[in-house]
Amino acid sequence: MKIALLGYGRMGKSIEAIAVDRSHSIVLKVTDETSNYDFSDADVAIDFSIPSVATTNIKKALDAGVPVISGTTGWLEHYNDIIDYCKAKDGTFLYASNFSxxxxxxxxxxxxxxxxxxxxxxxxxxxxxxxxxxxxxxxxxxxxxxxxxxxxxxxxxxxxxxxxxxxxxxxxxxxxxxxxxxxxxxxxxxxxxxxxxxxxHSRQGFAMGAVIAAEWIKDKKGIFSMKDVLNIG
Missing domain, CATH: 3.30.360.10 (Dihydrodipicolinate Reductase; domain 2)
Structure with a gap:
């Protein structure tokens, strides 16, 4: 699986390490300063950026038809807008406040x-x-x-x-x-x-959950949560 990382801080680096260990590849790394990028090589995007750029990152991935996993918090006043945008694009989106x-x-x-x-x-x-x-x-x-x-x-x-x-x-x-x-x-x-x-005890649980969610969602359409991924509740 080819992954675009939207946000390359500590969580992004932890996700990269786990993804590579699970035989995936990172084809795009977007930092807070990145302005021009495309998703042509990506199967899925994982967003752990910052609140001020999260919605822009998510919409760009949806525009490209790439499923998005988001764990960024602090932007949820725009959550319903993103859900409507995803539906309009017939896209795929999963938000979780915590992937552990x-x-x-x-x-x-x-x-x-x-x-x-x-x-x-x-x-x-x-x-x-x-x-x-x-x-x-x-x-x-x-x-x-x-x-x-x-x-x-x-x-x-x-x-x-x-x-x-x-x-x-x-x-x-x-x-x-x-x-x-x-x-x-x-x-x-x-x-x-x-x-x-x-x-x-570490960020590993969050990063592993995000990669597992990306593996699960890759070929699906719709709006999902970690309850869907883990089949709980």
Whole structure:
């Protein structure tokens, strides 16, 4: 499989190493400064760029008829626009806030726990996410996904990084050097606390998941998620 890398930072380099190890080739490397490039040799594009260029990169790949896997966060106010654009182009697109197998299992645990806790108003919900200092957006896309899952099952209306009101989920976003990613959801009452937590030990899980998603989506058409790739939930 021939892969175009949209974004060539730490994640892009990790994806490259895993892809080459799995006998794929990298035919295009797009950095944040790259302006002119084409996808003529690519079977699939993997986007781990930055929010300011993500939508441009994705649309260029869709224009070329190349399936796109995107893990860039911080641009999701344009997500519906990209979905409409992909459909108009009869293209292929998969976005995930996190490509790790463990995190996607964690999403399923979070959904189930939020459903179980929805009937117990004596518990309040809060979240903590920790990432490396190079991560530009806060909270993480993974934290937002977790919060949105909880909101669907409970009386919470939104999430916040500030002091939470009764109908808001408090997210404490921390940036610490060398931390690949940690997410914890806690339900607190006066008598006890219940927590679930996922801790990434390296970027390898994210990169491997992205390559597996690219392998899976290569000859498909439509809008997909990691649940489709992993056949879970």
């Amino acid at each position: 197998l463990g995190v996607n299992l964690f999403f399923e645990l979070n959904k189930k726990l939020s459903e179980l806790m929805s009937g117990f108003s004596e518990y309040t919900t809060e979240m903590e996410e920790i990432h490396h200092t190079q991560k530009l957006d806060a909270p993480s896309g993974t934290a937002i996904t977790l919060a949105e899952q909880i909101i669907k099952s409970t009386n919470y209306k939104t999430w916040t990084l500030n002091d939470a009101k009764p109908n808001e989920i408090q997210i404490d976003a921390k940036r610490i050097e060398g931390v690949p990613g940690t997410h914890e959801v806690t339900y607190n009452s006066k008598i006890d606390s219940i927590s679930i937590k996922h801790t990434a």
